[in-house]
Amino acid sequence: AIFLAGLPQAPTRFNPWRHPEEANRKYERSLRRLTDLGVITRDQQSLLVEPPKIVRSDPPRLAPHFVDAAVARNPRLGGTVRTTLDLDLQPTIERLVRSHLSALNRHDITQAAAVVVENATGAIRAMVGSENYAVSQINGAMQPRSCGSTLKPFVYLDAIDKRLFTAASLLPDTPDAIRNEYADYDPQNYSHHYFGPVRLREALGCSLNVPAVFVLSQLGARPTFYQLQKWGFNFPQGLDDYGAGFVLGNAETRLVDLAAAYAGLARGGTAMRAKFLAAEHQPIMRIASREATAIVTDILCDNDARQKTFGLHSPLALDERVAAKTGTSSGFRDTWTVGFDKEHTVAVWAGNFDGHPMRDTFAVRAATPLWAAIMQELLRRDHPLDAPVENARLVRREICKMTGLLPSRFSNATTQELFLAGTEPHDNSADYFANDRKLILPDAYARWCASRDNAIGAHVRSEFRITSPPPNAQYQIDPILPPSQQMVELTAACTNDVEWFVNGVRVSPARDGRFFWQLAAGEWNVRAVSQDKLADEKITVESSN
Structure with a gap:
């Protein structure tokens, strides 16, 4: 007193x-x-000579970033309200964020954020916006950041659902695959290597850039951009500002929106905004079919599908079946990992609030270890995802691993693949192989086949056709030139073991192995024969009279 x-x-x-x-x-x-x-x-x-000890006992402020975000979302909040936060889970996530950040200092990473969303309801069960609210009130869970490759699953999902591609479709991962569609855009893989023909499952699992842009070119950039907005991605700018690069992550998104969108995948293809308040009502909308979503989710769970990029023993390879996707922005400024089990979706961002780049590190080494630690904590009581079950709309078929077609005697390895009913392959892979079991590819792969990236020894199958004489060629005999100078060389796109016939008469090769035909007046049918293939061209030769 x-x-x-x-x-x-x-x-x-x-x-x-x-x-x-x-x-x-x-x-x-x-x-x-x-x-x-x-x-x-x-x-x-x-x-009474000693003054009383005065201890400050402010009421505890739990989850301050979450509270600020809830008030910002609902500015008219008053009185006592019930939020969606799990007060048992929240301090655990805060502790994990702090402990993992201390291990990331060597990569020049100073901040991280994490969001846990309940799949069934969209309720935010935990939100950590930074390492320490007292030091930085910036909420990394609510700040738009370049999202890296985290949008790719939604692009592939749209392509599968529209039946443009299947998980077995061969996609080009080559330097020139999209030159015709995007002449001024040259995306590269982070490894600076190209895998040539890859099945869609591997393209998504390995997060390859060129196949994603190729699929975007088939879907259309503008429809795809609008489709992503249906999932709840509120991009700060429009498509014209981002260009085709939005599919690779030059578009910005918020961690909380990313978590909500992936929770939509966990629900089987429905979109709903994340909820801060227990009484909050958010509309739910179906965006993709359950079956197409099941295929994409299965890919995100497939550790073998991402082996070429991440290896078999990355932090993504949990013992339980969970879906996961990473993202690293250009310039190494933002790293992301997001994924889900049956009950919860976890999204993690790691980087620096001021935007300065990290020290040459990828999401799998920055954000993924924290994501994995949170997911393992949840799996103490959560359940892993179930494997897809075949039904009238979702079927499973054995395919050739290299081609995505039905197996043939040339197939070195096979695997099981999921398809929307009616999209499964009917052709076998025999036409894609030479007798030595080497892969034969269309002309579009010619540059890649000639590069060092062609580790599988593939070569190009040129279309068997006559290249000389040209189609419907017309010649006139010159009365002055000697006959030896009035001959047509006969050539074909495939020059090995070709036999030539003109109006049914066999043409013999010259001493050097080349084939020439002496011009003679009339109409002629030139035929090239190679094994079981043949090609014909009609030519006309006029006399000198």
Whole structure:
């Protein structure tokens, strides 16, 4: 009471939290004055000579980033409200964020954020916006950042659902695969290597860039951009600002929106905004079929599908069946990992709030270890995802691993693949192989086949056709030139073991192995034969008269 009685005279000056020395001196003066006035005895004064210890006991502020975001979403909040936060889970996530950030200092990473969303309801069960709210009130879960490759599953999902591609479709991962569609855009894989023909499952699993842009070119950039917005991605800018690069992550998104969108995959293809309040109602909308979503989810669970990029023993390879996707923005400024089990979706971002780049690190080494730690914590009570079950709309077929077609005697390895009913392959892979079991590819792969990236020894299958004479060629015999200078060389796109016939008469090769035909007036049918293939061209030769 004596201590408190002295404070009103100068509350700021004697504030015991800000100026404890001044407050204690005021207490000592008050004690002497009361003794001098006889209000207290000398014996009582000796018992009270030590000032009371003032301990500040503010009410605890739990999950401050979450609270700020909830108020910003619902500015008219008042009184007591029930939020979606799990107060048992929240401190665990905060602890994991702090502990993992300490291990990332060597990569020049100073901040991380994490969001946990309940799949069934869209409720946010945990949100950590930074390492320490007292140091930085910036909420990394609510800040738009370049999203890396995290949008790719939604692009492939749209392509599968529209039956443009299947998980077995061969996609080109070559330097020139999209030159015709995007002449001024040259995406590269982070490894700077190209795998040539890859099945869609591997293209998504390995997060390859060129196949994703190729699929985008078939879907159309503008429809795909609008489709992503249906999933809840609110991009700060429009398609014209991003160009085709939005599919590779030059578009910005918020961690909370990313978590909500992936929770939509976990629900089987429905979109719903993340919820902060228990009483909050968010509409739910179906965006993709359950069957197409099941195929994409199965790919995101497939550790073998991502082996070429991540290896078999990356932090993504949990013992339980969970879906996962990483993303690394250009310039190594943002790293992401997002994925889900049956009950929850976890999204993690790691980087720097001021945007300066990390020290040459990818998401799998930055954001993924934290994501994996959170997911393993949840799996103490959560359940892994179930494997897809065949039904009338979803079928499983054995395919050739190299071609995605039905197996043939040339197939070195086969695997099981999921298809929307009616999209499964009917052709076998025999036409894709030479007798030596080497892969034969269309002309579009010619540059890749000639490169060092062609580790499988594939070669190009040129279309068997006559290249000379040209189609419907017309010649005129010159009366002056000698006959030896009026001959047509016969050539074909495939020059090995070709036999030539003109109007059914076999043409013999010259000494050097080349084939020539002496011009003669009339209409002629030139035929090339190679094994079981043949090609014909009609030509006309006019006389000199």
